[in-house]
Every structure is written in C-alpha cells, then in structure tokens.
Amino acid sequence: MKVQRFVLLMLIVTILSVFGGIAKAQQEKPCNIDTFGESDALDAAQQWASLVSQADIVGLERFLDDKYMHIHATALVESKAQFIEAFKNGSRKYDPIKIEGAKARIFDNSAVVTGKFNLKVFARGKTIEGVNRFGLVIVKTKQGIQVASFQATAIPQPK
Numbered sequence: 001m002k003v004q005r006f007v008l009l010m011l012i013v014t015i016l017s018v019f020g021g022i023a024k025a026q027q028e029k030p031c032n033i034d035t036f037g038e039s040d041a042l043d044a045a046q047q048w049a050s051l052v053s054q055a056d057i058v059g060l061e062r063f064l065d066d067k068y069m070h071i072h073a074t075a076l077v078e079s080k081a082q083f084i085e086a087f088k089n090g091s092r093k094y095d096p097i098k099i100e101g102a103k104a105r106i107f108d109n110s111a112v113v114t115g116k117f118n119l120k121v122f123a124r125g126k127t128i129e130g131v132n133r134f135g136l137v138i139v140k141t142k143q144g145i146q147v148a149s150f151q152a153t154a155i156p157q158p159k
Contacts, residue, residue, distance in 0.1 A: 045099055
C-alpha cells in the first residue's frame with residue numbers, strides 16, 4: 001500500500017513537472033503570429049520599392065505610416081502627403097527600384113533596413129540617375145507592417 005502511494009505520488013509530481021515546464025516554455029517564447037522578424041522587414045522593404053516603382057498611390061496610402069518622412073538623396077524632405085502628391089500630379093516617376101545587399105536589424109516591433117539601389121527617376125523636370133544607399137524604418141502597428149521613414153544618400157561616382 002505504501003509503495004502504491006509512493007508510485008502515485010511520483011507520477012503526480014512527474015506530470016506536474018512536465019506541464020509546468022511546458023507552461024514556462026510557452027511564456028518565454030512569443031507566439032509566431034506576434035513576432036516581427038528579419039524576413040518580415042526585408043519583405044516590407046521590397047514591397048516599398050515595388051509600390052514606389054509602380055506609383056501605386058492606394059498601396060502607398062496604406063503602407064506608409066501617417067508620420068512617414070521621406071528624405072531624398074538631394075536633401076529634399078517630404079511628408080507622406082507631399083511624397084504621394086508628386087505621384088498623383090505626375091511630377092515624379094521612378095524606374096523599377098531593385099534593392100541590393102539589404103540587411104535588417106530588428107528592435108521589438110520595428111526594424112531598420114539598409115542597403116543600396118540604382119536610381120533613375122524623373123522629378124522636377126529632369127532625369128536623375130545614380131547609386132544610393134538607403135535606410136528604411138519599418139514598424140509593426142495596429143494597421144499592420146508600415147514604413148515610417150526613408151532616407152537615401154547618393155554614392156559619389158568616380159570621376
């Protein structure tokens with residue numbers, strides 16, 4: 001009888017330990033649906049490039065955060081509204097943007113993506129071409145993943 005009680009007690013302790021360990025592991029690991037990772041950030045950068053290249057006004061309205069700031073390699077700074085207006089009125093048109101060497105650094109629900117791209121854009125009555133480095137700040141908001149900021153820096157061409 002004492003042996004049966006001992007075996008039963010050991011079985012209960014073992015079961016509680018296993019379930020306790022599972023519960024602790026679940027608390028330490030966030031659920032996949034809530035994670036924001038490197039691939040999400042890199043995908044967002046590619047989506048940004050595609051929307052800008054296609055002058056997709058509806059897509060940009062959704063994908064750019066309301067506080068979006070666009071800093072061009074020419075030092076022109078535009079808000080979300082100003083950036084999108086240039087597509088609406090036809091004063092700016094980009095050739096397809098192909099991002100190269102992109103890297104993402106993740107900070108909780110945000111990321112900084114850096115890389116470079118070849119630029120060809122018609123803006124302010126002239127064509128601008130060159131290679132730029134860029135930085136994108138991507139955030140996970142209640143509306144989903146959005147771009148909060150973009151900044152480009154022209155890479156000087158050898159003379």
